[in-house]
Amino acid sequence: MRVVLGPNRYGKAEVRLVRVVRDGGVHHLKDLTVSTALSGDMEAVHLTGDNTAVLPTDTQKNTVYAFARKHGVAEIEDFAILLARHYVESQPAVHHARVSVEEHFWDRIPVPSAGGGPGAGDRRHSFVRSGRETRTCLVHHDADGTTTVVSGLKDLVVLNSTDSEFSGFAEDEYTTLRPTADRVLATEVSARWRHLPAGPGKAASYGESYDEVRRHLVEAFAGTYSLSLQQTLYAMGERVLNARDEICEVRLVLPNKHHFTVDLTPFGMDNPNEVFHAADRPYGLIEGAVLRDDAPEARFSWE
Amino acid sequence: MRVVLGPNRYGKAEVRLVRVVRDGGVHHLKDLTVSTALSGDMEAVHLTGDNTAVLPTDTQKNTVYAFARKHGVAEIEDFAILLARHYVESQPAVHHARVSVEEHFWDRIPVPSAGGGPGAGDRRHSFVRSGRETRTCLVHHDADGTTTVVSGLKDLVVLNSTDSEFSGFAEDEYTTLRPTADRVLATEVSARWRHLPAGPGKAASYGESYDEVRRHLVEAFAGTYSLSLQQTLYAMGERVLNARDEICEVRLVLPNKHHFTVDLTPFGMDNPNEVFHAADRPYGLIEGAVLRDDAPEARFSWE
Amino acid sequence: MRVVLGPNRYGKAEVRLVRVVRDGGVHHLKDLTVSTALSGDMEAVHLTGDNTAVLPTDTQKNTVYAFARKHGVAEIEDFAILLARHYVESQPAVHHARVSVEEHFWDRIPVPSAGGGPGAGDRRHSFVRSGRETRTCLVHHDADGTTTVVSGLKDLVVLNSTDSEFSGFAEDEYTTLRPTADRVLATEVSARWRHLPAGPGKAASYGESYDEVRRHLVEAFAGTYSLSLQQTLYAMGERVLNARDEICEVRLVLPNKHHFTVDLTPFGMDNPNEVFHAADRPYGLIEGAVLRDDAPEARFSWE
Amino acid sequence: MRVVLGPNRYGKAEVRLVRVVRDGGVHHLKDLTVSTALSGDMEAVHLTGDNTAVLPTDTQKNTVYAFARKHGVAEIEDFAILLARHYVESQPAVHHARVSVEEHFWDRIPVPSAGGGPGAGDRRHSFVRSGRETRTCLVHHDADGTTTVVSGLKDLVVLNSTDSEFSGFAEDEYTTLRPTADRVLATEVSARWRHLPAGPGKAASYGESYDEVRRHLVEAFAGTYSLSLQQTLYAMGERVLNARDEICEVRLVLPNKHHFTVDLTPFGMDNPNEVFHAADRPYGLIEGAVLRDDAPEARFSWE
Secondary structure: OOEEEEEEEEEEEEEEEEEEEEEOOEEEEEEEEEEEEEEEOOHHHHHHOOOOOOOOHHHHHHHHHHHHHHHOOOOHHHHHHHHHHHHHHHOOOEEEEEEEEEEEEEEEOOOOOOOOOOOOOHHHHEEEEEEEEEEEEEEEEEOOOOEEEEEEEEEEEEEEOOOEOEOOOOOOOOOOOOOEOOOOEEEEEEEEEEEOOOOOOOOOOHHHHHHHHHHHHHHHHHHOOEOOHHHHHHHHHHHHHHHOOOEEEEEEEEEEOOEEEOOOHHHOOOOOOOEEEEOOOOEEEEEEEEEEOOOOOOOOOOO | OOEEEEEEEEEEEEEEEEEEEEEOOEEEEEEEEEEEEEEEOOHHHHHHOOOOOOOOHHHHHHHHHHHHHHHOOOOHHHHHHHHHHHHHHHOOOEEEEEEEEEEEEEEEOOOOOOOOOOOOOHHHHEEEEEEEEEEEEEEEEEOOOOEEEEEEEEEEEEEEOOOEOEOOOOOOOOOOOOOEOOOOEEEEEEEEEEEOOOOOOOOOOHHHHHHHHHHHHHHHHHHOOEOOHHHHHHHHHHHHHHHOOOEEEEEEEEEEOOEEEOOOHHHOOOOOOOEEEEOOOOEEEEEEEEEEOOOOOOOOOOO | OOEEEEEEEEEEEEEEEEEEEEEOOEEEEEEEEEEEEEEEOOHHHHHHOOOOOOOOHHHHHHHHHHHHHHHOOOOHHHHHHHHHHHHHHHOOOEEEEEEEEEEEEEEEOOOOOOOOOOOOOHHHHEEEEEEEEEEEEEEEEEOOOOEEEEEEEEEEEEEEOOOEOEOOOOOOOOOOOOOEOOOOEEEEEEEEEEEOOOOOOOOOOHHHHHHHHHHHHHHHHHHOOEOOHHHHHHHHHHHHHHHOOOEEEEEEEEEEOOEEEOOOHHHOOOOOOOEEEEOOOOEEEEEEEEEEOOOOOOOOOOO | OOEEEEEEEEEEEEEEEEEEEEEOOEEEEEEEEEEEEEEEOOHHHHHHOOOOOOOOHHHHHHHHHHHHHHHOOOOHHHHHHHHHHHHHHHOOOEEEEEEEEEEEEEEEOOOOOOOOOOOOOHHHHEEEEEEEEEEEEEEEEEOOOOEEEEEEEEEEEEEEOOOEOEOOOOOOOOOOOOOEOOOOEEEEEEEEEEEOOOOOOOOOOHHHHHHHHHHHHHHHHHHOOEOOHHHHHHHHHHHHHHHOOOEEEEEEEEEEOOEEEOOOHHHOOOOOOOEEEEOOOOEEEEEEEEEEOOOOOOOOOOO
């Protein structure tokens, strides 16, 4: 028996980058959390502590900030690709780079409606953070020339207050659940979708692609009469694939955020699906991939 | 020396209540976290474990759900008042009730713009959680007949990318900070405001009052050319008091979410307030109250 | 009606300070989170943004680190007193300082038991973080010469698997809870205790005082046959006051971490208090103060 | 192009199970968080919402509790194997089960040292939660008869206050870091290790195996003079593999919890590695696998 080094990577995680672009008096804000990780000829550092091949994680942090100034930040996927290629192309010992970026959205604070008054126009540089969701991407670039792009979102909480059933399920000796023909269906969507190698495709940009995929996911959730959360999951993925040529696979993680109807009969009341207890734990957890049958090999796309 | 019981209260915290109202096919959603706490003749339970005076916290949980069905939930302040009075009026041993409520906002999922198509109209019962802020209230009702109402919000993150300076400050031997004439000013607003006893006043409801106070807070933040976060804090409170007759005091907790300009000179670049590091800890913390000089005694309002 | 400034303070929160003392080859570790807040002649900065009276929060951060080098860090209370006095005594505009400190405990990694071998002795500088609790203190110093010291702990989770009942409670129309003669009682202790002005008193140090108070709290929790969590709370406070001359008041916040017996009868099994569901929310919340009848006025001690 | 279903699983996550065993007056406590996930003939439920193959997640929750009563809970790996096999063997549509368990440790509250006194002996049923680490396991069982067991731990924070260097690293135009011959090295260990199919091997139980692997990880961290965190990672994994025959692969995730020496020169002080700022973000992140060259195929072990 001999001990050997297996897959490994190292990098700087959660670099918090905020970039402000001043377009005359109108400012634009980009708020990102960037993580980079490198792999390659890393036997020596693991076995003997020889750091010759190791570009410090501190340097990786600096690079994120420097690239934001040098190249700007348009879509997070483009920024991630730029960083990933940079490491592989500039560091001989680095054969693979993984870059993940999260984008935190902000809205402009609206200008007061009536009469202008003191301060009108100030909102050109005033923002309020939108808590609705976080946009994500995961980019890999390999020394063999392959670049993979997965886009995504998380923290998107959605709820249908009807048009959801659950019945006809398998039962065993530990089953006590009763079937229901009308329940609340709520979930916190974590979705990631893999782009075909050609890039954002018919979309003009990764940004446009993101907006459309997000819209299809939400509309599929809202528009599906659901017999199970699995069915909803599949409908969400299928709709994205049918609508967006640039996407070849969608992976969804959907916790079932249970809303239990409270039993009010001890107090002489009925409860016609009006009053719910929103539970924390445990929760159902539905995970699945939906893909085109001609999707290319994923390789390291999702890792 | 004798050991005695001091101030005390007990109750059920963080009851998660979701209520759905069906108005034909259009559903309305209310998502609350409710905490209740009671005080009164509680010597016996503390000193000997005699529970005669103790209405169980489990009963308090039941009451929240039952009241949601019996009375509905309009504004959170009204719901909190109802609960607080109920305990004091129905339990001889309870002389004081404290009810705090958080409201989590949801937006309606928009109907697809083009052509209707399958599923159009479904969005009448489909929602996406708005992450923008949490609305809060804190209500006390005492056996002497006094009811106090404090409304508030938290988790509201705002940012001005310019029109903020910091200079002319005191310096001592441990001061290394340089004055700045242009910086990013960002904070996560926690605000609470005390209503005059008359209730929402000129506002038709606590809901209208909330919307207006929130608007004034945000606009004052955005519209103030800031020489210090303290100045911004005062401007926010002052504006609410000047605009809203029903409010007599505003208390604000404003962490200074530092955005540090990254030094890019080692890389041969300038950084004209474009690239920032958003720091986590430590952070400045500015806390203050702004009030009308004729504000009545606060008593237990804020506790 | 005129708008006026009410109580206010500002400072630097959550300065993360780790100090290593090298005693020959044996190292000692102190891991603190320090927050300081100042009050005084702060009208100008709030009303006009004039920062003349404002010692920057950045300076306060520097001072924490500089004092750690200059004065060392023994007990957190002593360190907090040093900082609080410094600000009030050195800054004319500062009339009051509030310093809160959290201490995160570490244990030494034990030396391998057998044979020594390579690396034996290394553990003199190797530590593992103890997750058992966080020690806290809150110190105020006022320009009138008053210093108040409150010590405390949080995140201490304790559980009795028997010797806890709950029965004989008040009931109303919303009560469904059944009395129980044997239940699990678990809580996450947040405790703070106020020192008499003389300081740690008969204890040689705040450290010794802390160790003893903590021991009495835990033993009182464990040793009390509990008819209600309120009774346990009072017993914990009372025991500290009886045992420790230097303490005049104890305040406790005890969430009731419910452990519900799972109903296994649908599966043909009994459940003699063996299998429990540990619930998250909602939870009971018991808060109370226990004090000596001759305790001096608390003034700003707890704020 | 056709849309197809890819890999998927569903189950109940984070079932909070506490089990108390009464051994005369001495109680034993087991505190677990259990998640189960099933896969198999799940085309129908995704494509049409036909739940015939779906054993409800609610049933999975019930099963966890019922099994705790029926079979007890010894080592978490054994409990997970029991659950995983149960689903695959009892549900025709289920071909694969994944069970992950976390164990939260508690210590016994010590009996007062002196004299016994009232309450002595009570501690036989009194516990305090140890915050030191969380034990984990991940078990898969497949219809082809394969069972895989991965054990692990997380939340274990360790620190060496010396015997750590970092120098001789690669540099590029974005490198500003200076080499250091003496630094603090701290990390929060997340480790998982794969068992050979034979089970805990020379260890009498998974519990003994856990204790030994944990000890080796901690001692390797403490005993390694570190030239890089990668070197420490490898040393930790290598030591486990050399010492424990039952383990064939170790995977480690080690965030570099940076402790930066504070520059005190502006205040006329040196700082001989005494005062540190413990930073939050960004942080280095070192991930790697160490394995025996004859380790069998991992298949789904880590998923």
